Amino acid sequence: MAERIFLIGFMGTGKTTVGESLARELQLPLFDIDHEIVKREGRTIPEIFATNGEAYFRRVESEVLLELSESAHAVITTGGGAVLAPGNRELMGKSGFVVCLAATVEEIVSRVSGDPNRPLLQSDDLRQRVIQLQEARAGLYDFAHVTLDTTGRSVDGIVGEIIMKLS
Numbered sequence: 334m335a336e337r338i339f340l341i342g343f344m345g346t347g348k349t350t351v352g353e354s355l356a357r358e359l360q361l362p363l364f365d366i367d368h369e370i371v372k373r374e375g376r377t378i379p380e381i382f383a384t385n386g387e388a389y390f391r392r393v394e395s396e397v398l399l400e401l402s403e404s405a406h407a408v409i410t411t412g413g414g415a416v417l418a419p420g421n422r423e424l425m426g427k428s429g430f431v432v433c434l435a436a437t438v439e440e441i442v443s444r445v446s447g448d449p450n451r452p453l454l455q456s457d458d459l460r461q462r463v464i465q466l467q468e469a470r471a472g473l474y475d476f477a478h479v480t481l482d483t484t485g486r487s488v489d490g491i492v493g494e495i496i497m498k499l500s
């Protein structure tokens with residue numbers, strides 16, 4: 334079984350919830366890249382975006398991902414944009430088992446609606462914004478070893494399926 338499992342996928346597809354449960358089941362440590370960035374920077378993601386911009390956030394994101402990919406034997410949950418850098422996609426693909434979580438636009442909108450912590454989704458037309466960002470990222474999640482749609486599914490069911498695919 335792979336010792337390092339990456340969860341990738343668009344915002345609101347359930348990476349954090351599934352990651353927590355998966356790590357518990359596999360008795361592996363859990364690292365959340367966004368959480369590590371916030372810890373390292375001592376400020377929230379909206380603050381980082383507002384003060385230093387997205388490009389700076391992406392640099393820190395790539396650094397944290399590289400460190401974890403080299404050291405941690407763990408479940409690693411990533412932010413939805415961690416796949417934007419080709420180097421990050423290559424790194425994850427070669428250093429672990431990559432699971433992509435997906436969900437319908439409606440499901441994503443209902444999960445992220447009203448959340449002030451996602452600077453890229455602060456829009457009056459959330460549905461349109463999600464569609465636009467998904468189009469801009471088309472194909473970037475396709476390097477995953479497995480893709481699962483989480484819409485309407487239980488966390489236990491998804492985790493069980495991931496574990497089956499691991500062995």
Ligand code: S3P
Pocket residue numbers: 342343344345348367378411412413414415450451452453
């Ligand atoms: C982002 C996703 C967020 C976070 C940041 C940018 C993105 O993580 O990293 O707001 O570009 O898709 P989640 O996917 O956990 O919401």
